Amino acid sequence: MRGLSADRATLATVTNYAFQAEGLVKRYGKTVALAGVDLAARPGTVLGVLGPNGAGKTTAVRILATLLRPDAGRATVCGHDVVREAARVRRVIGLTGQYASVDEDLTGLQNLVLIGQLLDLRRGDARKRADELLDRFDLTEAAGRPARTYSGGMRRRLDLAASLVGRPDVIYLDEPTTGLDPVKREDVWGIIRSLIRDGVTVLLTTQYLDEADALADEISVMDHGRVIAHGTPAQLKHIVGGQTILVRPVDPDRLADAGAILEAVAGQPAESPHRGVLTVPVDSDAAFTTVVRRLAEEGIGVVELSLRLPSLDEVFFTLTGEHTEEVAAA
Amino acid sequence: MTLTKEPIVATSRAANPARRPFGLVRHSLALARRSLIKTMRTPEQLLDVTLQPVIFVVVFVYLLGGAVAGSQHEYLQFLLPAIMVQTVMFASLATGVGLNTDIKKGVFDRFRSLPIGRSAPLIGSVLGDVIRFVVSIVVLLGFGYLLGFRIQTNPGAALLACLLVMMFSFAVCWIFVLIGVVMREPGAVQGVAFVIMFPFTFGTNMMVPTDTLPGWLQVWVRINPVSDVMATSRGLLIGGPVAGPVTSTVLWSLGLLAVFVPLAVRAYRRRT
Numbered sequence: 001m002r003g004l005s006a007d008r009a010t011l012a013t014v015t016n017y018a019f020q021a022e023g024l025v026k027r028y029g030k031t032v033a034l035a036g037v038d039l040a041a042r043p044g045t046v047l048g049v050l051g052p053n054g055a056g057k058t059t060a061v062r063i064l065a066t067l068l069r070p071d072a073g074r075a076t077v078c079g080h081d082v083v084r085e086a087a088r089v090r091r092v093i094g095l096t097g098q099y100a101s102v103d104e105d106l107t108g109l110q111n112l113v114l115i116g117q118l119l120d121l122r123r124g125d126a127r128k129r130a131d132e133l134l135d136r137f138d139l140t141e142a143a144g145r146p147a148r149t150y151s152g153g154m155r156r157r158l159d160l161a162a163s164l165v166g167r168p169d170v171i172y173l174d175e176p177t178t179g180l181d182p183v184k185r186e187d188v189w190g191i192i193r194s195l196i197r198d199g200v201t202v203l204l205t206t207q208y209l210d211e212a213d214a215l216a217d218e219i220s221v222m223d224h225g226r227v228i229a230h231g232t233p234a235q236l237k238h239i240v241g242g243q244t245i246l247v248r249p250v251d252p253d254r255l256a257d258a259g260a261i262l263e264a265v266a267g268q269p270a271e272s273p274h275r276g277v278l279t280v281p282v283d284s285d286a287a288f289t290t291v292v293r294r295l296a297e298e299g300i301g302v303v304e305l306s307l308r309l310p311s312l313d314e315v316f317f318t319l320t321g322e323h324t325e326e327v328a329a330a
Numbered sequence: 331m332t333l334t335k336e337p338i339v340a341t342s343r344a345a346n347p348a349r350r351p352f353g354l355v356r357h358s359l360a361l362a363r364r365s366l367i368k369t370m371r372t373p374e375q376l377l378d379v380t381l382q383p384v385i386f387v388v389v390f391v392y393l394l395g396g397a398v399a400g401s402q403h404e405y406l407q408f409l410l411p412a413i414m415v416q417t418v419m420f421a422s423l424a425t426g427v428g429l430n431t432d433i434k435k436g437v438f439d440r441f442r443s444l445p446i447g448r449s450a451p452l453i454g455s456v457l458g459d460v461i462r463f464v465v466s467i468v469v470l471l472g473f474g475y476l477l478g479f480r481i482q483t484n485p486g487a488a489l490l491a492c493l494l495v496m497m498f499s500f501a502v503c504w505i506f507v508l509i510g511v512v513m514r515e516p517g518a519v520q521g522v523a524f525v526i527m528f529p530f531t532f533g534t535n536m537m538v539p540t541d542t543l544p545g546w547l548q549v550w551v552r553i554n555p556v557s558d559v560m561a562t563s564r565g566l567l568i569g570g571p572v573a574g575p576v577t578s579t580v581l582w583s584l585g586l587l588a589v590f591v592p593l594a595v596r597a598y599r600r601r602t
Binding site: 065066067087088090091093095097101102103105106110114115117118119120122146162163166 | 364367368372436437442443444445446
């Protein structure tokens, strides 16, 4: 929660956000999808919106993409109000939906040319732009085939390409890797990283903690229609408190000796999450230097020795008291 | 993945094209083309407009022809121009069903996130479905010709008859677009559309002369604008008075468009 309150203070004073949502509320009958959500990203950064299914991520994206009007609160994209200046907002955004939003009956090429024409490109220019994007996303060979024949990964790439036709300043990626296998996920990550290099501002929603950690500059954690924490990945990890020292001695017989050192330095007994490995939480990195010195003095060789921040998974558990679905399933 | 190429997104503002005029027309036509491509790729979508006129003609002419007109050949001349109206109107029903299915797919979300007129996707769908009208008229007239139907006026009048029937159906189409946008399920759209369609198409002098009907039904048949469209079609294909029916057909078409286009667009804008 510390990260969140710190950012609320700056939200009011700094105005040069690529997009900014304040106090968004959206109700469906009695269901409250959003209960006052603030989201913002500076130009050229990636905001990760992390949360389980039903947290309200997609609703927030749909409001920022002018597909949905908020019941309360306001949002701007590149300075334009999403409700009053929706047409202007639509000129600067690209949207990739939760499920690939391409026309299955059209070929890859036809899909992209259509979007280009709807964005007022002349037919020749739309064709050129489509060819460029097909090449960039490795779809040139499949360009003439209906999108229904594409694999899941190809569809996502076509979908991403479609959202880039208009060279948007802000791109919404709503769970772009949900349902993809790990290799395809890496593919999509690579594309997202290249977008970032191009200077686009990205809003990335995800259920995957590692994805937010790998791609986002800042993360807003959402749960039950609220932002329950906000900060950089490192700040969020700090919320859980402290760091963890991990030791794996070369000789398993010295495990007890190593444990004694850790307990002496950290002031609490070490745990053994895996065979042959010991971990203990510490308050400062000074403890790490002490552990290194004591291990050397005792002559305990190590194959693994690290000081690490907690995983985002642990962050989520600390914030909500619940494990994410991913963890529950694992 | 070729990720090392020149920036694909940055330098954006300068590269964006200047806004070109007649956006709504261009966008609607681009979307109509999409609709057309989809129809061409799945020609089985045209099965209804191909088979239905054939079945109706066969059933009515051979089942009722002898009893109603004494001669199947005579009856065909009377019936076919009216069946043309019914067939094209039924062809417009599918637009509502198709749109309802389409809107739920992600691709309509993308259209809605683009800087195009809110009415463009709807106009595009309706325009794209005009091909269905053309196919059904061609099949009907062709099949009718084989059975002995002959245009007794001239090609110009016949063409005008086809155009007026299509214009009226184009207007009726927007009723089904509205239903398609408002309803949740394609099945419900189909059900509601049929309930509307039957009294308007069968509650006419399509199959029998009006004066053979009971009084209350005669009242309905005279109010029903579809009767005028059928009279237009008959007048221009086999001869008869046309001035009144044509005027009525044009006015009704414009009236339906004036009411249902704004309603459909408003409903679409509000749908989330």
